[in-house]
Amino acid sequence: MTDWKTRTKLVHEGTRRSQYGEMAEAIFLTQGFAYDSAEQAEARFVKAGEDEFIYARYGNPTTRMFEERIAGLEGTEDAFATASGMAAVNGALVSMLRAGDHVVSSRALFGSCLYILEEVLARYGVNVTFVDGADLDQWRKAVVPGTKAVFFESMSNPTLELVDIRSVAEIAHAVGAVVIVDNVFATPIFSRAVEQGADVVVYSTTKHIDGQGRALGGVVCGSKDWIRKVLEPYMKHTGGSMSPFTAWMHLNGMATLDLRCRAMADSALKVAAALEGDARVSKVIYPGLASHPQHALAMAQMGSGGTLVTFEVKGGKEAAFRFMNALEIAKISNNLGDAKTIATHPATTTHQRLPQDQKDVLGITPGLIRLSVGLEDADDLIADLRQALAKEIGRASCRERVSSPV
Numbered sequence: 412m413t414d415w416k417t418r419t420k421l422v423h424e425g426t427r428r429s430q431y432g433e434m435a436e437a438i439f440l441t442q443g444f445a446y447d448s449a450e451q452a453e454a455r456f457v458k459a460g461e462d463e464f465i466y467a468r469y470g471n472p473t474t475r476m477f478e479e480r481i482a483g484l485e486g487t488e489d490a491f492a493t494a495s496g497m498a499a500v501n502g503a504l505v506s507m508l509r510a511g512d513h514v515v516s517s518r519a520l521f522g523s524c525l526y527i528l529e530e531v532l533a534r535y536g537v538n539v540t541f542v543d544g545a546d547l548d549q550w551r552k553a554v555v556p557g558t559k560a561v562f563f564e565s566m567s568n569p570t571l572e573l574v575d576i577r578s579v580a581e582i583a584h585a586v587g588a589v590v591i592v593d594n595v596f597a598t599p600i601f602s603r604a605v606e607q608g609a610d611v612v613v614y615s616t617t618k619h620i621d622g623q624g625r626a627l628g629g630v631v632c633g634s635k636d637w638i639r640k641v642l643e644p645y646m647k648h649t650g651g652s653m654s655p656f657t658a659w660m661h662l663n664g665m666a667t668l669d670l671r672c673r674a675m676a677d678s679a680l681k682v683a684a685a686l687e688g689d690a691r692v693s694k695v696i697y698p699g700l701a702s703h704p705q706h707a708l709a710m711a712q713m714g715s716g717g718t719l720v721t722f723e724v725k726g727g728k729e730a731a732f733r734f735m736n737a738l739e740i741a742k743i744s745n746n747l748g749d750a751k752t753i754a755t756h757p758a759t760t761t762h763q764r765l766p767q768d769q770k771d772v773l774g775i776t777p778g779l780i781r782l783s784v785g786l787e788d789a790d791d792l793i794a795d796l797r798q799a800l801a802k803e804i805g806r807a808s809c810r811e812r813v814s815s816p817v
Contacts, residue, residue: 417484417600421665425479427462427472436476438659442467467655469647477658480665481620481630485612486605489638491646492630492653492661496595496615497523498646499629501531503591503613504562506645510536512559515588517544517574519567519773522762524593528562544574545705550582560589565604565712566596569721569757569781570774571696573705576712580608589637595619598748600672601713611637616657618748619718622664622671626657671750671786675718678789682782683720685793691800693778694723719747720782728777730803731756735780737799740787747783752792755781 415423429437444464446452455463464470474492482490493499504527508514516528518541528539542549544563554561561583563574580590592609594602598619604612614620616628630653631642646652676699683697695702698709699716709716724731735743741752745760755761758775765775784792 415483418669420480420483421668424483425476427476436659436662437473438655439472440655441471468650468652470652471655471658473655473662474653474658477653477662477665478630480662481599481614481616482632484599484665485602485632487612487632488635490630490632491638491642492616492628492658493646493651494629494653494657495627495651496613496617496629497527498651499613499615499631500524500593501527502642502646502649502651503611503631504528504532504560506642507589508532508537508559511538513538513540513555513557514560514562515540515542515550515553515558515583516561517542517563517567519544519570519572520564521568521593522764524562524564525765545572547575547578547582550579554582554586554588556586558583558586558588560591562591562593564593564596565602566698566717567773568596569719569755569761569779571596571698571703571717571719571721573698573708573712575708576604576607576609580610584608595748596717596719597713598668598672598718600669601676601715601717603712605632607712610634616661617746619672620661620664620668620748622668622748622750624746624749624751626660628653628657628661672718673715674786675784676715678787678792679718679720679784680716681789682784682792682796683716683722686720686722686796689797689800691725691803692722693725696721718784720784722780722782723776723778724780724800724803726778726803728756728758731778731780734799734803737802738795739798740791740795741782747781749783750786752785752787753783755783757781 443466455465459465478490478492532539540553542553566573583590589610591611592604593613594604595615595618611633614630616630680699683695683700686692687695697716697720698705724734735754741754744753745755746753758777762775
């Protein structure tokens, strides 16, 4: 690992060149590798060297470039690239937990993360305790001697609630628990999770790292011992590894990651400020706003409010749908971190499987919209949101006039 600054790491860290000296990162689109002799094959299966490969499910030169680049960026000793963000979450948890183990998790999680904790781990005898991630007293009460791990999203999806990484890490480390952080909303650009006490950091690289909506991917960052001795055996035998082609796309995406994330965050702040003053919106959630209850924590932990804005349209689900259908620039989808601005209705898509009482606890209301701010001009985005809100209000007024008694 070098002491280069972030943008330099994003362009150069981990680069491997073949005998041809290519400038662009090469894609080694191969599943297997040839050996000079039977003896060499035997030796490599006993112990592969630092730059030796056996099978793409175990490792590949292009994938290794990506792993070294993201580890250098995140500030960890090593990383393992996975087939998706959920493969990364699943691998990080399942690889280290056994029947009878205890894990404490924040309650505000993406639906698929909740499935792993509530269904998969519970099915195999792992005890899971859920807490309000922002309530340190609940963490102190739940984390007990023998707790094996704690898991949380550093910024929750979709209500943008922050967990105090440093404080929770201190609580967990006091009993020897591993701190696993899903850091996708914070992004590798604004993250200082390792510095703040995280042992293992997980990303869905599908989001900001790819940044163009092209490929599924994930990565787990941590110490060399944890990645290679705990995680890697599980991942390579269960088939959750990233493809070389995806790694190559991600390597190219990373060159502009810092520029993209900072531009998106700047626009997100402008969009949030514009929505905050709009009477047609009942609530705006953005940690970069001074009005956000965790604004000070966001600035201390990330130095930014991030690239997503969540807000509630007055009128519930019907009003939210009409608003989304009226958008002209923002696209309706369930991804985030894309160059294109994306509007999502969490209650009916990403968090649809949650029972209503759980949605109520998490603040996922029928009128809630998650906006992943892209690279478009911020003024154009604000104008698009305002015209969609105006159309929704206009339709609502027409309906009221029609239904009113003469």
